[in-house]
Amino acid sequence: MFLESTREVRLASRPTGTPTAANFEIASTPVPPLKAGEVLVKNLWMSVDPYMRGRMVDRESYVPPFQIGKPLDGGAVGEVLESTSPRFKVGDVVLHQFGWREHFVAADTQVHAVDTRLAPPQAWLGAIGMTGMTAWTGLTRIAHIKAGETVFVSAASGAVGAIAVQIAKLQGCRVVASVGNEEKAAWLRELGADAVINYRTAGDLTAALKAAAPEGIDVYFENVGGAHLEAALNVLKPNGRVAVCGMIEQYNATEAPKGPSNIALVIMKRLRLEGFIVSDHWGAYPEFVALMAKWLAEGKIQTRETIREGLEAAPDAFIGLFRGENTGKMLVRLS
Numbered sequence: 358m359f360l361e362s363t364r365e366v367r368l369a370s371r372p373t374g375t376p377t378a379a380n381f382e383i384a385s386t387p388v389p390p391l392k393a394g395e396v397l398v399k400n401l402w403m404s405v406d407p408y409m410r411g412r413m414v415d416r417e418s419y420v421p422p423f424q425i426g427k428p429l430d431g432g433a434v435g436e437v438l439e440s441t442s443p444r445f446k447v448g449d450v451v452l453h454q455f456g457w458r459e460h461f462v463a464a465d466t467q468v469h470a471v472d473t474r475l476a477p478p479q480a481w482l483g484a485i486g487m488t489g490m491t492a493w494t495g496l497t498r499i500a501h502i503k504a505g506e507t508v509f510v511s512a513a514s515g516a517v518g519a520i521a522v523q524i525a526k527l528q529g530c531r532v533v534a535s536v537g538n539e540e541k542a543a544w545l546r547e548l549g550a551d552a553v554i555n556y557r558t559a560g561d562l563t564a565a566l567k568a569a570a571p572e573g574i575d576v577y578f579e580n581v582g583g584a585h586l587e588a589a590l591n592v593l594k595p596n597g598r599v600a601v602c603g604m605i606e607q608y609n610a611t612e613a614p615k616g617p618s619n620i621a622l623v624i625m626k627r628l629r630l631e632g633f634i635v636s637d638h639w640g641a642y643p644e645f646v647a648l649m650a651k652w653l654a655e656g657k658i659q660t661r662e663t664i665r666e667g668l669e670a671a672p673d674a675f676i677g678l679f680r681g682e683n684t685g686k687m688l689v690r691l692s
């Protein structure tokens with residue numbers, strides 16, 4: 358197959374505060390002919406994730422920053438159109454990090470086959486992919502949840518949060534979920550959350566969390582930061598644990614955020630706060646895939662997707678994460 362050019366989304370400028378469409382540009386780029394051991398892939402789905410906001414800042418972190426004038430990258434799933442590799446044939450579905458573009462050529466070591474009999478292609482970006490793995494890692498490998506415990510999950514209707522809520526329920530926990538609107542709250546109740554807080558209308562979050570968990574919480578799965586973390590610190594039981602997964606409230610901040618005013622409770626209550634990055638836990642991914650494939654097949658985990666169509670929609674899909682526009686995983690369909 359001969360494909361002369363494709364399109365990609367580039368970082369046009371570094372955002373200040375919440376990103377805007379002007380921070381992105383769509384450009385054409387040539388598609389090189391294949392060398393030995395390479396694949397030409399057409400992307401079917403790409404992921405937009407909150408952590409990508411951090412990569413728009415020029416600073417050292419656990420992943421390198423995006424460069425102005427260069428394509429963005431991130432998780433995506435595509436179909437092999439052409440292969441000079443013995444490992445892949447035309448039609449194979451592969452998971453990789455060449456998102457934000459319609460096609461690409463890469464070495465066969467840079468893409469990974471996914472089993473679409475276990476879950477559909479886009480699920481490998483969500484429930485059975487990085488975000489589901491994050492939920493499972495935070496609950497089981499960081500917070501070590503136990504049956505009978507009360508777990509509080511923030512951003513609970515999102516890609517990570519909705520899976521965290523359901524895994525905690527499957528492990529026999531009582532779950533309190535926090536979300537940004539009533540429609541999301543209704544979905545969380547369907548998923549089995551025992552109490553749901555709409556943080557936009559709840560007023561005092563500590564009071565709302567105390568009402569939802571009168572005996573306190575054992576574990577906080579932290580996705581948001583700010584007032585959510587303060588409320589959790591106030592309501593955590595002695596020896597409580599916090600799996601610090603993300604703090605989305607801070608990602609677009611233009612001033613240094615104020616620390617939790619009640620951080621000293623960590624001492625008084627002997628709390629343990631542990632941050633984690635899912636990529637440090639990939640060794641456990643096969644274990645997670647086996648578990649999640651079984652849960653999905655048995656209908657024990659439900660998923661929703663918010664889907665935007667076409668490469669042009671990718672910047673807005675990304676920005677929408679910070680406006681709470683997604684329920685479940687935010688995805689861009691490229692096929």
Ligand SMILES: NC(=O)c1ccc[n+]([C@@H]2O[C@H](COP(=O)([O-])OP(=O)(O)OC[C@H]3O[C@@H](n4cnc5c(N)ncnc54)[C@H](OP(=O)(O)O)[C@@H]3O)[C@@H](O)[C@H]2O)c1
Binds near residue numbers: 513516517538581604
């Ligand atoms: N540590 C890791 O390895 C790792 C890996 C993946 C993700 N994460 C983190 O996990 C968190 C969730 O990620 P995700 O991919 O599942 O995204 P997501 O939850 O699907 O999407 C973001 C959601 O966050 C909520 N939100 C946005 N701005 C908010 C604010 N200012 N205050 C409160 N809620 C806000 C919105 O829902 P509402 O309508 O409810 O506000 C929005 O739908 C993020 O903090 C992300 O950085 C960490």
